[in-house]
Amino acid sequence: MSAELLAQVATPVVGHGFAPHWGWYIVLYFFFGGLCAGSYFVATLLLLLGDPRDRDTIRLGYLISFPLLILCAILLILDLGVPSRFWHMVFQSKNVPELMFKPWSPISLGTWILSAFGLFSFVAFLGALVDSGRLRWAPVLRLADRVRGLPRQAVVAWNVLGSFFGFGLAGYTGVLVTATTIPVWQNARLLGGLFLTSAASASYALLVLLLLRRGRAHSDPSVAKLARADRFTVVLELLLIVVLVLTLGQASRPITTGGFGVLFWLGAVGLGVVAPLLLHRTALGGWDAHRREVIAAVCVLVGGLILRFVVVMSPQYPMVPLWAL
């Protein structure tokens, strides 16, 4: 951003801190972090409740999750400006190798949630690779054999625990921005829940999209199951957005008015929530059901990204034109 534009946002409002200048790296981290956690959650839920036809979806969920997590880590490190500074987040700088863990600091908590979830995501990723026959390295195959010998309760507990960390990853990003003194953010205590719900809906949409691209029909039971769950989370997302805007009242203006407002109402709400619901209900645009399913899934994904863009950027740069961000 240019110096002139930065100058427009230089003076904080009384009672509030400076804008932290969290930009695209953070927006993308919030979005992909949600997808990463959501994919793992959906795969685990299918593992617990699904049937044999969901096998491909489960594998897909786990195969998506870990690479996205790596992408998230890269985005976070890039955001620091100097990548080598990242280690201060993990170790006590004056007391290496003691770990740096401040659970009351949302960023520190998030760092450890991301790290812990990384372990679960990595194990699931390996399992999916072994299962698909893409990984034939003997030590991993031996490990897989050992896992088969574990008590089932232990394995259940492992997967469910991983999903809890996934929920933590998807939701803490919203809590992180509320733990500031920035207008809008500090009053938006529903943001954690909203981001979490949006992460779930985007993950369902991504998996639907990938299954359809793999040649599954929209009426395939696995696809239909995911689409049904997606509709539920999209409705919940709409409800949370309404409650959030109502509870914020006048404070929501940076999000709901001006250029950001247009983007919020048309992009996050219209495209991300209303359009997918309409596409499921009506033969909108004369498209067949398969195409509508694809378009609905794309809408949910794009809407989820726009939601995070507006929420992250608008309170920081209320006077800056969208094209400059």
Place this chain on the structure above:
Amino acid sequence: MAKGFYTDTTICIGCKACQTACHQWNELPAVNDGQVELTGNSYDNTGRLSALDWRHVRFIEQFPEDRSQDGFLHGSRWLMMSDVCKHCVKAGCLEVCPTGAIIRTEFDSVFIQQDVCNGCRACIAACPFGVVDVGQDGKAHKCTLCYDRLQHGMEPACAQACPTDSIRFGEVSELMVLADQRVADLRAEGVPAYVYGKEEIVGGLNCFFLLVDKPEVYGMPADPRLPSDNVPEGLGLSALTAAVVAAGSVVAFRKERMDGMGGEPPPDTGPDTVPHTGPGGGSPGGGGPPPGVDLVAFMSAVHGANETARGRRAEPKAEGGCGGACGCHA
């Protein structure tokens, strides 16, 4: 032994000697490479606290918009205040710092260790006073209470430079006694003075102020909030939402199965899919969830079940017991 500043704004003359001394001692470069830029709305042309201005003298110019009438000066006044980091007893920046870069020193001041700060910028958004700012190096910067000088028994440069003793440095408890006395004297003369920075302001400010107008007039919040105030409620609502998402997803996943148990045909079953096999979908364990949840074990179980189920299926559409839908034969 908390050390801090007591800034009496009623005797500040706006000379900015404190600001200059701070720049000089801390070797802070001139803002904008020394190019003077007018703010356009004040005689103060440095504007605000920043990564380069750790001290800033605010000029509050209380004059009517219309100055054409005689006597417009009646009731008009200048208020001056040398602003600085408050070194809060409950410091928001210190709370949120994830690296431990921000510490509380032996003088009870809040100090950013530059070699530890990694530039996450959480502290910048956490300060309710707009004090912490990000510098050109991407790290957070603010007043150090001249930590290096204190370690050698010296007072901070700004306090030493102040020509009117508007800025006093010392033990916070002793300074507070002085401030209370000054407030009493001013009130006796009819000036509505008060101390801003007692315990009700984020647990107390080690650098506090004597003011004669509302805090907002000086650019300070009447009731500043700590960032951590929002966290418990935010986490609780997130957990609640997570439970709703999980429950809703379970219902959505089970709906087809429950419909099947009710004797109705499963919805959305197209011609290109495997016929629905009722509760459990052919998974071991009947209507309940698959007994194995580890992916590798589950896949083996699923595959075995599919092979067993092959004979029960009317028309497998693809090679293999799972009808090809599971992708295991891809």
